[in-house]
Amino acid sequence: MTDNAWWRNPAAYPPGWKGATTPTPAAQEPAAAPARDLPETIVRTRQELEQLRDDAIASQPADPVDVRAAWCSPTGIPIGMEGIIDTTRWLLGERQYAPFSREVATYPDLPVSQAWLDAEDCIFEYRWHDVSEWYAGGVKRTINWARSTDEERPLFGPPTGS
Known part of the structure; x- marks a missing residue:
């Protein structure tokens, strides 16, 4: 085993991996669901x-x-x-x-x-x-x-x- 293995070096964790210290790029983050403005069955604005x-x-x-x-x-x-x-x-x-x-x-x-x-x-x-x-x-x-x-x-x- 090497000392720079990813499980021993939190900075080397894959993006989004639990315990990673580097933030996941915004482009890879899931987009938040848009808030509904009106009740679901309403089609008028x-x-x-x-x-x-x-x-x-x-x-x-x-x-x-x-x-x-x-x-x-x-x-x-x-x-x-x-x-x-x-x-x-x-x-x-x-x-x-x-x-x-x-x-x-x-x-x-x-x-x-x-x-x-x-x-x-x-x-x-x-x-x-x-x-x-x-x-x-x-x-x-x-x-x-x-x-x-x-x-x-x-x-x-x-x-x-x-």
């Missing part, structure tokens, strides 16, 4: 979601008499618009609680499919008795739009600025 949120908030009437009929419950409350706002804020990480269950998940690992199923259950199975089916419609349309490039935007008309 953050900018599109932010624009939808802003347009929905701007569409909230200052006067309850001046509302868009399509987003009003029979009592005249624009509860569907609240579903859109709550859902976009949740998908953007601005709201902790899921639209129906009020459960908290670590962002961006949100149970988007479960929220969609909860909306379906509210609309068609009459579950979630404390939640309006109009709210559920806003949630469902927002999730459908956010997960597909083929769906119509949940609000009427093009986004502001288009």
Whole structure:
């Protein structure tokens, strides 16, 4: 055996070998996985979601008499618009609680499919008795739009600025 054998000379260890004293060149280090900006199933961009949120908030009437009929419950409350706002804020990480269950998940690992199923259950199975089916419609349309490039935007008309 020689005195300069690699197992006796830590400086001679192969790059990346446990116990090596020489740093591994950056080119050989594995690249860190990029952080996800949005929940996994969302195909719309953050900018599109932010624009939808802003347009929905701007569409909230200052006067309850001046509302868009399509987003009003029979009592005249624009509860569907609240579903859109709550859902976009949740998908953007601005709201902790899921639209129906009020459960908290670590962002961006949100149970988007479960929220969609909860909306379906509210609309068609009459579950979630404390939640309006109009709210559920806003949630469902927002999730459908956010997960597909083929769906119509949940609000009427093009986004502001288009």
